[in-house]
Amino acid sequence: MQDEKLRNILTGLDLQEKEISTSGDLLNYLWDEGISIGYTGNDLMGLLISIKTDSYENVDLFLKYLEKHATGNLKSVIQNLDIREKKISTYTDLLKYLIAQAKLRDYSRESVYQLLIDLISPEDLEDFLNILMQHADSEIKEALEKVDTNQFTQPLELIKYLIGHMDEYSFNETDILNLLLEIIFTKGFDTEELTEDDERADKKTHYWLLIPLAVVAGIILLFIVFVIYRKKSKSSKK
Numbered sequence: 001m002q003d004e005k006l007r008n009i010l011t012g013l014d015l016q017e018k019e020i021s022t023s024g025d026l027l028n029y030l031w032d033e034g035i036s037i038g039y040t041g042n043d044l045m046g047l048l049i050s051i052k053t054d055s056y057e058n059v060d061l062f063l064k065y066l067e068k069h070a071t072g073n074l075k076s077v078i079q080n081l082d083i084r085e086k087k088i089s090t091y092t093d094l095l096k097y098l099i100a101q102a103k104l105r106d107y108s109r110e111s112v113y114q115l116l117i118d119l120i121s122p123e124d125l126e127d128f129l130n131i132l133m134q135h136a137d138s139e140i141k142e143a144l145e146k147v148d149t150n151q152f153t154q155p156l157e158l159i160k161y162l163i164g165h166m167d168e169y170s171f172n173e174t175d176i177l178n179l180l181l182e183i184i185f186t187k188g189f190d191t192e193e194l195t196e197d198d199e200r201a202d203k204k205t206h207y208w209l210l211i212p213l214a215v216v217a218g219i220i221l222l223f224i225v226f227v228i229y230r231k232k233s234k235s236s237k238k
Helices: 001-012 023-036 041-053 057-068 072-080 091-100 109-120 125-135 136-145 155-163 174-185 192-196 199-205 206-235
Strands: none
Touching: 001 174, 023 136, 041 199, 057 091, 072 091, 072 109, 072 136, 072 192, 091 109, 091 155, 091 199, 109 125, 109 174, 125 136, 136 174, 155 174
């Protein structure tokens, strides 16, 4: 119940309304709201320390979530990937790595995007377009507004359209990946998928109790901090 409340707090957070412009502002907000719904100071301190000191752990959780949904050679690459060895400490870098490995590991770059679309699970092409429009920045939104949906039948074709028209607008493939990530994190994870068939769940009696907090708060918190950084970076370019 507490984890669900914290997830609702974070996914429904309006950064501008709460005047949150730095990671410090966000951590203060999380501390106040976490205490109010029943987390102890030790719970939150442990969470914040783990987020600050081990970003790999949180990317690893996301990697595990991707593994549950991936298939074929892409799944094999995900299963055998050591993000610490490859120094992959952000979600975007993880996706870039998987895309870069496509030609070398006998799967298509489109399969990485299809995996992300599967996690979003839109009802159809129109629903996917509406979801993208809801979350997109102005540059991508401008491109989407000019789309003739009669040209496409599948959500993946819409992503391929954006990639193919990047030079006409002020966005790049990283921006597209960030958009899909934002949608996925806003949608949230099924925490049961992250512990299913996990041997650690049998070896550590408290593992199941810790995973929801890490997934619900840790991943979402890191992503919101990432969004803040991305917005500040964009502002500095203007």
